[in-house]
Amino acid sequence: MSDIQSKLAAGIREAKKQQDEPQAAKAETPKAAAAKSPAARAPAKAAPARKPAAKPAAAQTEKATGDDPWGNLHPERVWPD
Amino acid sequence: MSSKVIAVINQKGGTGKTTLTMNLAAGLARRGRALVVDADPQGSAGHWVRMSSDERPFPTSVISVAGPLSREVERFRRDYEYVIVDCPPTLEGAFAGAAMSVADTVLIPVLPSPVDLWGSVRMAKGLEDARMRNPDLKAFIVVNQVEVRNALSRAMRHALMEIDIPALDSSLKRRAIYRRAALEGCSVYDLGKPGEPAAAEVEAIIQEVFES
Numbered sequence: 001m002s003d004i005q006s007k008l009a010a011g012i013r014e015a016k017k018q019q020d021e022p023q024a025a026k027a028e029t030p031k032a033a034a035a036k037s038p039a040a041r042a043p044a045k046a047a048p049a050r051k052p053a054a055k056p057a058a059a060q061t062e063k064a065t066g067d068d069p070w071g072n073l074h075p076e077r078v079w080p081d
Numbered sequence: 082m083s084s085k086v087i088a089v090i091n092q093k094g095g096t097g098k099t100t101l102t103m104n105l106a107a108g109l110a111r112r113g114r115a116l117v118v119d120a121d122p123q124g125s126a127g128h129w130v131r132m133s134s135d136e137r138p139f140p141t142s143v144i145s146v147a148g149p150l151s152r153e154v155e156r157f158r159r160d161y162e163y164v165i166v167d168c169p170p171t172l173e174g175a176f177a178g179a180a181m182s183v184a185d186t187v188l189i190p191v192l193p194s195p196v197d198l199w200g201s202v203r204m205a206k207g208l209e210d211a212r213m214r215n216p217d218l219k220a221f222i223v224v225n226q227v228e229v230r231n232a233l234s235r236a237m238r239h240a241l242m243e244i245d246i247p248a249l250d251s252s253l254k255r256r257a258i259y260r261r262a263a264l265e266g267c268s269v270y271d272l273g274k275p276g277e278p279a280a281a282e283v284e285a286i287i288q289e290v291f292e293s
Contacts, residue, residue: 002232002236004232004233005236005237005239005240007195008195008198008233008236008237009239009240009243010098011195011197011198011199011211012202012240012243012244013243014199015199015200015202015203016202018202019202019206037193
């Protein structure tokens, strides 16, 4: 067998392996989850929810609408003389 | 009427699905009524046929379907001896699965490149799933754009034995005439002497799949 042939064939075997591995992992996951006690799973449930990222001040000032044009002015806005 | 539905499919783009579809359709149209179903949202088969002239119209109609593919294709079986479905370059979504569930034969064009070859492993899995719904489905790899003096092209034949889909002995060589056929909206059968070697390749595929 030539070097090219053996490399092509090795690539196919690798692709097959990669395809089969995620399926094997999926098949095992429910069993693994069932084996854990509710107490063991609790910390995952109790994990604090991720806070939404604070929007930059510039983004907040963009909310001005035609209904309330003065409502969303930047609090530290410097009024011109 | 004994009708054959052929799905030309590969989840990878640029492997020559439409080239195979259109030239196969032209060859099959010489044997009986044939229809091309353009199931690819890119609409390449439709584009191909729109390039044809009034003096030399493409020998089959090309249609795209809006309704469920499997239902529509079953209807076409009544009126056509050959229905060739040009599938989108994906196994996700409704079209590829529907095409494989309704087809008699799947043809998978594969380029003689490592990436294309390795990608065909996914096709084998897709076929396995399709055969749960369509147990009689036949499938063949068609090596496309073969370069006879290229070592990689020669090595492909051996490497293909590692994939669980049989490869046809017949293949399509890398020829400019296939691109010219697309440009002129015709098939290699219509291009006279320059098209003859390519037409012979398509004929060999038809004979191997349907007449052997």
